Amino acid sequence: MSCEQRYLVDEYLDGELGQDEAAAFEAHLGTCASCRSELEAVRALIKATGELPRELEPERDLWPQTAEQLRPVEKGGGKRRWILGGGALAVVGLLAALCAGVIGVGLLWPTDPSLEPARALLSEGDLPGALAAWTELSQDHPADAEVVEGAAYAALLAGDLDEADRLLSTLPDGPEVRLRRAMVAQRAGDLDAVAEHGRASGLPAGQVMAAEVHLADSEPDQARELLRAASAAGGSVGRTADTYLSLLDADDEGRALAEATALWSVGERALSCRAAEDLVVGLPDGLERDEQLMLWGSRCVTSRRPDEAEHLLDEVLVPPPGQQWRMHALRGMIHAARGEQTLALTTFEQLEQGGAPPQGVRDARATAASLTDDPEFAVALVGDQRSVAAARVLMEVGAVDAARRVVPEDTVLASVLGTP
């Protein structure tokens, strides 16, 4: 006769029961012969399986046949030169480098302490508040370049791109103004203006932006000229230019990957993902291939293309060291983008239990929440984290009450949203 608690035997022996559950089950064992006998049987089985040899010799020597399949290691030249020379890592860093470039530009923005309150509104994500504050300042001080630049920046972040360009065009022409106009044009999707202002800026970041437009338009020669100029300046933007140049000089696949990357940078995300998918899958096996697969998988899912993302992730053979959790976080986002609520939530819960970096999982949850239009699902995805990013995502799907609950206290966004 079997006891209905016998199903706990496995978890008890595997140490999967909590302290209280284990104690309760031990008490039960004292009174239940059936469970005691089950316990002994399972314990004996676990012992026997654990004692099986960890090594077994194949019945024949597999080496000769294996050796026949090993091609000589390629040294330099051809496809592997750019893919193995750390080039791919640099490509992974492209977006980051560009972001750094943009942040660098951001640091050039006003530093006058009297502008601090308006800057704080910006940095804490209260875009309407920031835009209002900066617009008022710029109306009071129309000749103050710092103020006009700040107002343009706030307009850029708030999405009022026409206003941002109008403000910038009132300033005396110069390299930095041109670079900012290129950034605004990129946000607005006006690629001709990106190329024009980027080139005219004469600054490396502007040259790379202009080159990306030419690459996206399949004009590699014009892109090369700009990239060589940017490369000469060195720094992180110079390295970005170098990576593009090495891709362009490699082979057809390299050129195609450069174009796909440029398409992503100029905001043509759907086109970019479509262009990259087969290319990346077709790369030679290696760590770099897995990194590229994860990079483009991430890009596909964040542009709401979960099927392509899944295809790319399925191709990953071994996630790069320390990146296993990121694979699963991306799968969680894929589930979220498809509206597979239980799967998405379970994935993130498992990541949390499995020791993934907590901040990484929180960010992944917020990103996943930005991929759904269902407010309740978004709230569940965000979980119990408190961050400005999560609050902004929730505001975007219209879950304002929930946004109030997750916005950290003592932020401007909290004071704008009010308390729950």
Add this chain to the structure above:
Amino acid sequence: MLALAREPMEPLDEAALVRRARQGDLVAYEALYRVHAGRVYAVCLRLAGDAARAEDLTQRAFVRAWQRLSSFREEAAFGTWLHRLAVNLALDELRAEQRRAERTAEAGEVYALSEARRTGPERGMDLERAIAQLPDRARAVLVLHDIEGWKHADIARHLGVTTGTTKSQLHRARRLLREALRS
């Protein structure tokens, strides 16, 4: 020959072997193969439940590892990395086979296929044979948990299921094993 090659003729500096193999030194790579083949083959055999497939998986694991050596930088962890790679290959194959079976095969064909596998050459041990005869998913969970020492969370992630599923599969696998061993 196998026994000879496995005898340590000099202290084995695995990191140095990995570096030499990365330069294209086949002799060094054969030395690495001799050290690790038994472990890789064992996990492939137990996951695949079939010697012919385990041989194929073992070869593929070593071919893949060779192709990827140029990008592999943690020489000291070669064995762990190789083992992981082999497990991934074997699990991919199990998944692919399940998809094929679900998609194309009629019930009778599936039966015929799995019977063919189960009568393949096996080690003489009852326990090994009983493990080989477990259903694929339950076998994978048991091998990874009870033999390879993986945690439920890791297994669940690799199989794309929840830990609730891996726990119930482990329970099922152990129950089936005990029944098989009793009969």
